[in-house]
Amino acid sequence: MDDTPGYRPLYRQVRDILVKRIATGVWQAGQILPSEGDIAADLGVSQGTVRKALDEMTAENLVTRRQGRGTFVARHDDARILFQFFKLLPDTGERRFPESRVLSVHLGPESEAARILDLAETESVIRIERVRSLDEQPCIFEHIYLPESLFRGLDQRDLPNNLYQLYSVGYGVTIARATERLKAVAAQKREAKALGGAPGDPFLRIDRTAYALDSRPVEWRISLCRTESVHYLSDLR
Amino acid sequence: MDDTPGYRPLYRQVRDILVKRIATGVWQAGQILPSEGDIAADLGVSQGTVRKALDEMTAENLVTRRQGRGTFVARHDDARILFQFFKLLPDTGERRFPESRVLSVHLGPESEAARILDLAETESVIRIERVRSLDEQPCIFEHIYLPESLFRGLDQRDLPNNLYQLYSVGYGVTIARATERLKAVAAQKREAKALGGAPGDPFLRIDRTAYALDSRPVEWRISLCRTESVHYLSDLR
DNA sequence: CATAATTTGTCCGTATGTATC
DNA sequence: GGATACATACGGACAAATTAT
Numbered sequence: 167m168d169d170t171p172g173y174r175p176l177y178r179q180v181r182d183i184l185v186k187r188i189a190t191g192v193w194q195a196g197q198i199l200p201s202e203g204d205i206a207a208d209l210g211v212s213q214g215t216v217r218k219a220l221d222e223m224t225a226e227n228l229v230t231r232r233q234g235r236g237t238f239v240a241r242h243d244d245a246r247i248l249f250q251f252f253k254l255l256p257d258t259g260e261r262r263f264p265e266s267r268v269l270s271v272h273l274g275p276e277s278e279a280a281r282i283l284d285l286a287e288t289e290s291v292i293r294i295e296r297v298r299s300l301d302e303q304p305c306i307f308e309h310i311y312l313p314e315s316l317f318r319g320l321d322q323r324d325l326p327n328n329l330y331q332l333y334s335v336g337y338g339v340t341i342a343r344a345t346e347r348l349k350a351v352a353a354q355k356r357e358a359k360a361l362g363g364a365p366g367d368p369f370l371r372i373d374r375t376a377y378a379l380d381s382r383p384v385e386w387r388i389s390l391c392r393t394e395s396v397h398y399l400s401d402l403r
Numbered sequence: 404m405d406d407t408p409g410y411r412p413l414y415r416q417v418r419d420i421l422v423k424r425i426a427t428g429v430w431q432a433g434q435i436l437p438s439e440g441d442i443a444a445d446l447g448v449s450q451g452t453v454r455k456a457l458d459e460m461t462a463e464n465l466v467t468r469r470q471g472r473g474t475f476v477a478r479h480d481d482a483r484i485l486f487q488f489f490k491l492l493p494d495t496g497e498r499r500f501p502e503s504r505v506l507s508v509h510l511g512p513e514s515e516a517a518r519i520l521d522l523a524e525t526e527s528v529i530r531i532e533r534v535r536s537l538d539e540q541p542c543i544f545e546h547i548y549l550p551e552s553l554f555r556g557l558d559q560r561d562l563p564n565n566l567y568q569l570y571s572v573g574y575g576v577t578i579a580r581a582t583e584r585l586k587a588v589a590a591q592k593r594e595a596k597a598l599g600g601a602p603g604d605p606f607l608r609i610d611r612t613a614y615a616l617d618s619r620p621v622e623w624r625i626s627l628c629r630t631e632s633v634h635y636l637s638d639l640r
Numbered sequence: 641c642a643t644a645a646t647t648t649g650t651c652c653g654t655a656t657g658t659a660t661c
Numbered sequence: 662g663g664a665t666a667c668a669t670a671c672g673g674a675c676a677a678a679t680t681a682t
Contacts, residue, residue, distance in 0.1 A: 175670090176669075211670080213671090213672085214670065215670060215671080217648085218669085220648095226640065231648065233677065234647055235646095236646090237647090250639060344638075347636055347637075348585060348607065349635070350607040350608075351587070367589075368588050368589050369587050391587070397585060400490070400582075400637050402582070402611075403463065412650060438665075438667085439666075448651085449651060450652090451651065454667085455650090468668090469659085470659050470666075471661080471667065472661080
């Protein structure tokens, strides 16, 4: 897609400028952007060019546009998380947001996490363990790793269900996209017990790396799921 | 998305017309479309409107556009299948197309498949079983169900590795998108043996329904995967 | 409640750039 | 070089939705 860094179309340069303004907090989550015309005048380009830049950003889920109202910086509200980042659904019934119960929060170096998060091996990492439930039924055992440098003090907080909103509102870190790698594995004793299964049961293991607006990896997450009555949904198009 | 069927923007009406021309074989896979200007003149709209319609179709992987050359109906070549429809990758090394070995082909009614494919319960269904390998290592046991009415004679053919290309070239059925539901399950004797595992081993079960251009379900596929050294890749954005 | 102003959505036309043949 | 086709950029006009007056 971008094999010629020597030349970037104007609308893409505009996009980069707008993304940077969001990334650096000039425009914050939920806030309204200036109108297309104002941005165009500000940057000295045509309204159509701004429009194309915003169209791209809409496709990337970075902004939402509403006719007659304006363009808004996308928020990590529950609805968005649910559709964009939470792919585990009950076999029957509605898509729901899972309840979370935190088991532990630790702090210290962790070499594997450091490698994935692109940190020095000795850098401190926040490690969270929690169990998530759908319909009062525990079904996900989750290990989360964060660079402490980006989320200082997060380990002292009461952790909400929707972590990505906390990253955004509390630390100015916006998760823009993620990559998940799935495997089927045999349940360990501890996870099995927490989810009401038996050791050796087949569990779905989701290995997620999440990236911020500037494309840096900022969260590593391992989710072990008991998929008796839930499934992972993937749309191919 | 389409909550007001009373009004469709012009560019979307144009899109629908163009999709129908592909679906009915007026323009076939791999063929070049008329230029934007010619289509615009033909339909009596501006070139910009045709452009927006084609932009949408590009995003849906229905056509590919190449500057200086033209717009082409997307083909189900190996590269496209590999990226759009085959999400299972080796843990280390390159993305590769799996080899396939057909175990059996049967023909007859099958109530569960009929339900998913939206057929009458008595309608005949083609059922294919095959094993797929990555790097000489069998890792997928696959059950495939097709409506015989759409694919008459397919059960008598030599089945190629790339089935979607056969659907397209041989039967004019273009797979446009698919939905996959993933679970972790315990391996059955037969599947385990075929893939070199043991009964009870955790296998990844992929339940796929694939839809044609007109949004009708035309293929149901269950893939059981031994994910020892491969994983399912899902990009969230 | 009606009207005006604002903002995005759609549609059109034109000119120029870039890639391909 | 020339012809063709898509890509980019600009500008204008009207429609539809929302908000302020």
